[in-house]
Amino acid sequence: MKIKSIRGVKDILPDEIDKWQWVEKKAHEIFSLYGFKEIRVPIFESTKLFQRGIGDTSDIVQKEMYTFEDKGGEQITLRPEGTAGVVRSYVEHKLYNPPSLLKVFYIGPMFRYERPQAGRFRQFYQIGVEAMGSSNPSVDAEVMTMLMDFFSNLGLKDLCLEINSLGCPDCRPKHREVLKNAIRDQLDHLCGNCNERYERNPLRVLDCKNETCSSIAKALPKTAEHLCEVCSGNFQQVQKYLTDVSVPWRLNPILVRGLDYYGRTAFEVKSSSLGAQDAICGGGRYDYLVEEFEGPATPCFGFALGLERLISLVPFEQMESIERNPDLYLVCLGEIAQAKGFQLANELRRNGIFVDRDSEGASMKSQMRKADKSKSRFALIIGENEIQSGKFVLKSMADGKQEEIDISKDYIETLRQHLKPQTVSETTHG
Numbered sequence: 001m002k003i004k005s006i007r008g009v010k011d012i013l014p015d016e017i018d019k020w021q022w023v024e025k026k027a028h029e030i031f032s033l034y035g036f037k038e039i040r041v042p043i044f045e046s047t048k049l050f051q052r053g054i055g056d057t058s059d060i061v062q063k064e065m066y067t068f069e070d071k072g073g074e075q076i077t078l079r080p081e082g083t084a085g086v087v088r089s090y091v092e093h094k095l096y097n098p099p100s101l102l103k104v105f106y107i108g109p110m111f112r113y114e115r116p117q118a119g120r121f122r123q124f125y126q127i128g129v130e131a132m133g134s135s136n137p138s139v140d141a142e143v144m145t146m147l148m149d150f151f152s153n154l155g156l157k158d159l160c161l162e163i164n165s166l167g168c169p170d171c172r173p174k175h176r177e178v179l180k181n182a183i184r185d186q187l188d189h190l191c192g193n194c195n196e197r198y199e200r201n202p203l204r205v206l207d208c209k210n211e212t213c214s215s216i217a218k219a220l221p222k223t224a225e226h227l228c229e230v231c232s233g234n235f236q237q238v239q240k241y242l243t244d245v246s247v248p249w250r251l252n253p254i255l256v257r258g259l260d261y262y263g264r265t266a267f268e269v270k271s272s273s274l275g276a277q278d279a280i281c282g283g284g285r286y287d288y289l290v291e292e293f294e295g296p297a298t299p300c301f302g303f304a305l306g307l308e309r310l311i312s313l314v315p316f317e318q319m320e321s322i323e324r325n326p327d328l329y330l331v332c333l334g335e336i337a338q339a340k341g342f343q344l345a346n347e348l349r350r351n352g353i354f355v356d357r358d359s360e361g362a363s364m365k366s367q368m369r370k371a372d373k374s375k376s377r378f379a380l381i382i383g384e385n386e387i388q389s390g391k392f393v394l395k396s397m398a399d400g401k402q403e404e405i406d407i408s409k410d411y412i413e414t415l416r417q418h419l420k421p422q423t424v425s426e427t428t429h430g
Contacts, residue, residue: 008114008122010308019311020125022322023154024107027127030150031105034142036129039104041085043111047075052292053084053261058201059193064112078111082128082304083261083289090132091295101139102132107307120277121308128304129283132290135299137234140265140285141241143301147269147281148247155315158272159280161242162252165235166203166266166284167227175226176202182220189216206254209277222253231264238265261286265301273313280313281305327419329371329397330357333364333383341382351412353419372397378418380405394418 005011012020028038047067054061066078079085086104089095095102106128113122129147131139144161151159167175180202187195190205194213197204206217227235242249257266266284274280283303290298316322328348332341338361345355356374358367364381371379381393391404394415403418405411 006122008116010121010123018323019314019316020307023307023311023314024127026153027105027107027150030146030153031129034103034146036103036105036131036146039086039089039106040108041082041089041106042079043109044076044078045085045088047077049084049088049293050077050080053087053289054081055201055261060112064114066111066113080110080112082106082108082110082126083130083286083302086128086130087132087289087293087295087300090298091290091293096133096290096296096298099133101134102130104132105129120306125307126304127307127310128302130300130302132298132300134301135285135287137237137265138241140238140301141245141247143283143303144242144249144267145245145247147303151269154310155318156271156313160270160272161247161249161267162255162270163238163242163249163265163267164252164255165223165227165231166256166263167223167231168263169288171226171228171231172223172263175221175223178221178226179203179205186216186220203256207256217254220254223256224251224253234264257282257284261289261292263287267303269305271313274309280309323375324354325375325377326356327354327377328356328415329367329374329376329379330355331364331367331371331379331381332358332361333367333381335361336384336387337382340387344380344382348412348415353412353415380415 047065050065051061056062060080065080068076070076086106090102106126108125109123110126111123114120116122129143131143144163148159148161166172180198183190183194183198183202183205187198190198190213191208191210194205194208194210197208203223205213206220208214208217224235239249252268255266255268256262262284264285264287267282268279269281270278271280272278281303282305283301285299285301287297287299289300290296330341330345332338341357345357348355356376358370362370368379377397379395379397381395386392390408391406392411393402394405395402405414
């Protein structure tokens, strides 16, 4: 019986990977301009980490985690999100010493047992950012600004940054009570999930994508109506900072986040190119999670986005090709030429030239077809006569023009001159 991949996962094949690497490279470039460095944490952790960090009442912990007992009898979970692991690392390695703003990002796979659908998988990839150590609203605005710069550099358009404030422990209880009272009168009209959320975390009712529930949510009490003076002032400053750097935003009074640890600023970026599930990124402020893991009081702000959905939106067809193709394809005719071509290919690669070659000793016609299929710009033809004369034939795959290259001289530099246009455009390659 042929073994196939399990439901809800996807192979990223060689003809797709250039897009992924290009997007990831852009993340590295843009985030580094803002002082962020990459962090890599394990893809599995103690189950307790996510129960405590994400919240026992969340759908992720209740329904979606991949959890198992390892051979040592410990409960292990494949990470369903990235923030909890980063916070655990922050506390474990005392990254709060000396006190400063730590800026990190991560790229990698996450795991949730969800119903597979377009752009949503059980193993999926995320880019996440965490700014740890400041409650200043300028940090909220700067991280969101960086995100919108990143999207702009990917060529994305028709995006909308939506923001809201979820309040703090001083003002949230009052809103929660008012909200529960208002929801109680609507329970018969809400979906089953919302009836469960009503008991566990009524704020999540505002986040339901069910059409009826969404319509009811618009009339429910909003968090902004119950913010304390400090939270209200903080949120106004966030809005001002965004406006000052010309980042468009829109207030969404029913916006909440799916994870229990968020407070104060919350945001989503939505795309008009998607359907009902139009959010491509979400995040916000979480000021108490580090303390949950027995670290010092550390206000934080961050976001995460799904790479599968993001890559589907990038207009690759409007860009110069991001695919990295060979600079040179070696066409080697005969055993002696094959041996010479093997040596030559390695020497050229050590000098930074992308070389491909035929390894099967095929006919010249067949090798030229392979050179064309590889999208190489040039073919270097090597036969016994060329080896004896010390002059190889360089053929342009675009127009068929040929030129002799004297390999007794500085032929690598000569080849570089022919390959110069490729080198100039390499900035678009992943």
